[in-house]
Amino acid sequence: MKKYFFKRLFYTIVTLLIVSVILFVLTHCTGADPAKLVLGIQATPEAVEDLREKMGLNDSLIVQYFRWLGDILHGDLGTSYMKNKTVTELLGESFMPTFNIAIYAEIISMCIGIPLGVLAAKYKGKSASVAISSVALLGMSIPGFLLALFMMMAFCVKLQWFPVAGYTPAMEGFLEHIRSMTLPAIALGFPQAALITRTTNNAMLEVMNTEYIKTAKAKGASEGAILFKHALRNALIPIITVCLQSFAVFFGGAVIIEQIFNIPGIGTLVFSSISSRDYYVIQGAVLVIALIYVVANILMDILYGIVDPRIRITGKSK
Amino acid sequence: MKRRELTKKFIAVALTAAMALGFTACGGNSSTGNQKDTSGTSGTTKEEVHIAYNAEPESFDPVKGTAVATRSITRNVFEGLLELDGEYEVQCQLCSSYEVSEDGKIWTFKLREGVPFHNGDTMTADDVVASLNYWADFNSTSEYFADGTRFEKIDDKTVSVTFSEPKFLFKYFLAGQTGFAAIMPEECIPADGETSISEYIGTGPYKWVEYKPTQYVELELFEDYVGPDFECNGGDAGNRICTIPKVYYDFVTDATTRLSGTTTGQYDIATNISYDNIAQVEADKTLQIYQDWQFSVFIFMNQKLGVFQDENLRKAVRLAVDVDELTASGFPDKNYCKITGSFDSDIFPTWYVKDAEAYVNQKNTEEAKKLVEASSYDGSELKLITTDAYPELKAMTMVLQQQLKEIGINCKVESYDWATTVSMLWNFDPEGNSNYDIYIMSYPYVSSPVSSAILTNQYSIAYADLSNIAEPLEKMQSTADENEMLGYWKEVQTTLYEKEMLIKLLDEACATISTDKVQNLDNFGGPVLWGVTVTE
Numbered sequence: 001m002k003k004y005f006f007k008r009l010f011y012t013i014v015t016l017l018i019v020s021v022i023l024f025v026l027t028h029c030t031g032a033d034p035a036k037l038v039l040g041i042q043a044t045p046e047a048v049e050d051l052r053e054k055m056g057l058n059d060s061l062i063v064q065y066f067r068w069l070g071d072i073l074h075g076d077l078g079t080s081y082m083k084n085k086t087v088t089e090l091l092g093e094s095f096m097p098t099f100n101i102a103i104y105a106e107i108i109s110m111c112i113g114i115p116l117g118v119l120a121a122k123y124k125g126k127s128a129s130v131a132i133s134s135v136a137l138l139g140m141s142i143p144g145f146l147l148a149l150f151m152m153m154a155f156c157v158k159l160q161w162f163p164v165a166g167y168t169p170a171m172e173g174f175l176e177h178i179r180s181m182t183l184p185a186i187a188l189g190f191p192q193a194a195l196i197t198r199t200t201n202n203a204m205l206e207v208m209n210t211e212y213i214k215t216a217k218a219k220g221a222s223e224g225a226i227l228f229k230h231a232l233r234n235a236l237i238p239i240i241t242v243c244l245q246s247f248a249v250f251f252g253g254a255v256i257i258e259q260i261f262n263i264p265g266i267g268t269l270v271f272s273s274i275s276s277r278d279y280y281v282i283q284g285a286v287l288v289i290a291l292i293y294v295v296a297n298i299l300m301d302i303l304y305g306i307v308d309p310r311i312r313i314t315g316k317s318k
Numbered sequence: 319m320k321r322r323e324l325t326k327k328f329i330a331v332a333l334t335a336a337m338a339l340g341f342t343a344c345g346g347n348s349s350t351g352n353q354k355d356t357s358g359t360s361g362t363t364k365e366e367v368h369i370a371y372n373a374e375p376e377s378f379d380p381v382k383g384t385a386v387a388t389r390s391i392t393r394n395v396f397e398g399l400l401e402l403d404g405e406y407e408v409q410c411q412l413c414s415s416y417e418v419s420e421d422g423k424i425w426t427f428k429l430r431e432g433v434p435f436h437n438g439d440t441m442t443a444d445d446v447v448a449s450l451n452y453w454a455d456f457n458s459t460s461e462y463f464a465d466g467t468r469f470e471k472i473d474d475k476t477v478s479v480t481f482s483e484p485k486f487l488f489k490y491f492l493a494g495q496t497g498f499a500a501i502m503p504e505e506c507i508p509a510d511g512e513t514s515i516s517e518y519i520g521t522g523p524y525k526w527v528e529y530k531p532t533q534y535v536e537l538e539l540f541e542d543y544v545g546p547d548f549e550c551n552g553g554d555a556g557n558r559i560c561t562i563p564k565v566y567y568d569f570v571t572d573a574t575t576r577l578s579g580t581t582t583g584q585y586d587i588a589t590n591i592s593y594d595n596i597a598q599v600e601a602d603k604t605l606q607i608y609q610d611w612q613f614s615v616f617i618f619m620n621q622k623l624g625v626f627q628d629e630n631l632r633k634a635v636r637l638a639v640d641v642d643e644l645t646a647s648g649f650p651d652k653n654y655c656k657i658t659g660s661f662d663s664d665i666f667p668t669w670y671v672k673d674a675e676a677y678v679n680q681k682n683t684e685e686a687k688k689l690v691e692a693s694s695y696d697g698s699e700l701k702l703i704t705t706d707a708y709p710e711l712k713a714m715t716m717v718l719q720q721q722l723k724e725i726g727i728n729c730k731v732e733s734y735d736w737a738t739t740v741s742m743l744w745n746f747d748p749e750g751n752s753n754y755d756i757y758i759m760s761y762p763y764v765s766s767p768v769s770s771a772i773l774t775n776q777y778s779i780a781y782a783d784l785s786n787i788a789e790p791l792e793k794m795q796s797t798a799d800e801n802e803m804l805g806y807w808k809e810v811q812t813t814l815y816e817k818e819m820l821i822k823l824l825d826e827a828c829a830t831i832s833t834d835k836v837q838n839l840d841n842f843g844g845p846v847l848w849g850v851t852v853t854e
Binding site for chain 2: 030031032033036037038039040043044045048049080081082083084085090093094149152153156157160163164165166167259260261262264268269271272274275276277
């Protein structure tokens with residue numbers, strides 16, 4: 001266990017280092033000057049040059065990178081050029097809205113995707129299965145932003161069931177919190193639900209053809225027990241994979257949905273920072289998202305071991 | 319902003335004459351405080367008003383922040399010694415009067431007495447001097463102060479500044495719109511000058527409560543506000559009587575969300591509605607729509623590198639441009655653009671030059687073709703740059719590409735996000751910039767043409783030779799005679815167009831909307847909150 005832990009820690013550090021280099025190079029090669037953006041199009045060359053110097057942008061990329069890396073090792077992700085706050089503060093403020101959307105979207109996608117996938121497998125070849133597969137295909141085909149705009153028109157503007165925009169923290173009223181999160185979570189979770197449906201369906205169909213399921217049937221086990229006790233449990237590995245990957249996707253991919261519903265999450269922060277080339281914020285936010293991906297992968301490994309005792313955390317299977 | 323009557327030029331003349339003669343009385347010290355309750359309106363006054371604002375500014379420092387959004391939000395908190403009224407005329411705000419010496423070098427300001435800051439202190443001459451010197455150091459007016467000129471305290475009620483050259487137009491800089499000369503307590507000004515202010519304490523009708531990045535700015539009514547003794551007429555000058563207890567500027571970058579949120583009443587006011595949605599808004603009886611004239615739109619051609627160094631080719635472009643066609647693509651509703659050849663349109667009565675109309679929208683393709691054929695242009699593909707950030711500019715650029723093709727100029731349109739566009743167009747290389755040949759760009763209004771970056775910065779005018787207009791621009795500052803000054807301004811414009819330094823196309827209004835519960839809303843570079851009432 002200790003060996004496994006240090007091995008994963010090593011891989012995590014290496015992964016984040018690689019991400020940090022790629023991220024740093026990409027953000028600094030976008031061809032825009034933050035100093036000009038801060039000062040506006042009426043700025044004089046002298047003022048821009050002065051600000052670049054103060055921002056440290058005139059140093060070589062290597063110097064800037066190691067300065068940033070050194071600051072990170074001291075727990076300092078930098079300070080936003082534009083928002084006059086530390087990146088840690090900004091990420092702290094925007095983490096919860098995105099985390100909430102991701103959790104709710106995950107719940108929605110799992111609650112829809114897994115039962116529908118199981119049902120599609122149960123009714124294989126019948127009209128119910130075809131209908132579920134068609135809905136799943138449709139769900140995967142509809143872009144989240146289109147669904148978001150449609151829902152906004154229908155449920156916010158016409159029916160006025162939900163607020164058009166904004167985020168209410170749970171502490172300020174749970175009902176309002178749920179109202180503000182419902183449509184963004186559906187818009188984000190629905191396409192992913194379709195993916196989980198298809199994954200569950202495929203995994204279930206594979207398991208349903210195995211010998212032990214036939215044996216269970218021959219022994220007279222109930223349909224429910226066959227589906228949920230034997231088949232679903234053995235089909236869980238790909239389902240866990242897609243669910244945890246979805247969670248990471250929700251974190252990194254909520255940019256457009258957060259923009260549409262004006263949710264002050266990490267997506268909105270990244271979007272506004274890219275627009276203003278606020279390097280430290282972009283780098284800090286993407287690094288956090290990368291960390292979430294890494295943690296999601298570690299969780300995946302641990303869950304594999306729990307659902308399938310044959311898999312050990314050493315990565316070897318008996 | 320509703321379109322203003324433009325027949326008050328005599329006011330400007332009278333003011334300038336009075337200024338040259340001596341003290342300019344701008345009003346006494348009597349004032350009216352803010353009040354939470356309103357009378358004469360039906361329904362209960364809303365406790366909180368939400369403004370869906372389209373842009374989150376890079377800075378809220380009123381001196382260093384150059385965005386229209388910075389000005390629009392912080393003017394609720396800060397005031398200047400001088401401000402522009404609804405007719406774009408300069409009026410006293412925190413001073414009761416000002417004086418300019420006969421030679422135009424010494425400006426002296428008598429401060430209003432008993433003006434409270436939000437922290438409870440009373441404004442002093444020391445605060446004013448410190449604030450104005452901070453502005454002098456970090457605003458684009460640095461050319462005025464490059465020789466070390468400083469504001470000085472004469473006595474507890476008087477401050478002055480002495481220039482080495484006549485500066486008769488200085489009042490327009492002091493009443494400037496973006497990067498404005500906000501007055502704040504001396505202790506709020508960063509000692510090192512390098513950082514921006516961190517405490518937003520001013521004399522305006524609203525107190526700063528909180529800024530939540532990517533979310534909102536919260537303001538609270540300052541009940542002890544003391545304004546000058548004249549009413550506002552839609553601009554920033556005058557007694558800013560406000561009644562709304564709390565105001566939130568919610569940053570909502572998606573135009574559909576701003577519109578939908580106002581339709582449902584989640585927002586009371588929304589800025590920069592898409593021009594495509596104007597018909598929809600006008601059909602909705604629960605919404606009101608306003609024009610907010612903010613930008614002048616120009617065509618710039620690279621005069622340092624490439625084919626547009628040839629003056630005749632630039633002339634060909636000016637002759638060929640059909641601005642009606644351009645606006646038809648960029649502005650589905652014509653009420654939001656105003657085709658004008660004058661550098662400043664007739665919205666600015668003082669600066670409008672009627673003769674300049676002869677240079678715009680000529681649609682003379684035959685003459686333009688001849689000029690292209692006679693030029694050294696070899697038919698190679700030119701770079702026509704635009705940005706995705708401003709759909710109306712992009713739409714006009716696509717039409718311009720076709721119009722240029724008709725006269726034999728072959729252009730490729732390249733569109734970038736705003737950050738990249740800024741870096742591409744203003745790369746500050748004195749040897750020239752090969753990133754573009756031609757582009758359409760809008761610039762926010764400034765209080766006077768002499769403070770326009772276009773006329774003072776070669777990078778903002780695509781490397782046009784500014785020495786052509788340097789002399790008349792300098793003379794504009796050196797005369798107390800209004801007619802003489804305007805004569806020089808006309809000379810500047812004639813040179814701009816005869817030398818084909820730029821092409822002025824139109825002025826652009828942004829569309830602001832509000833619910834029908836909002837009354838007396840004016841727009842002046844963003845929604846103006848003084849005098850506004852909002853009922854439940």
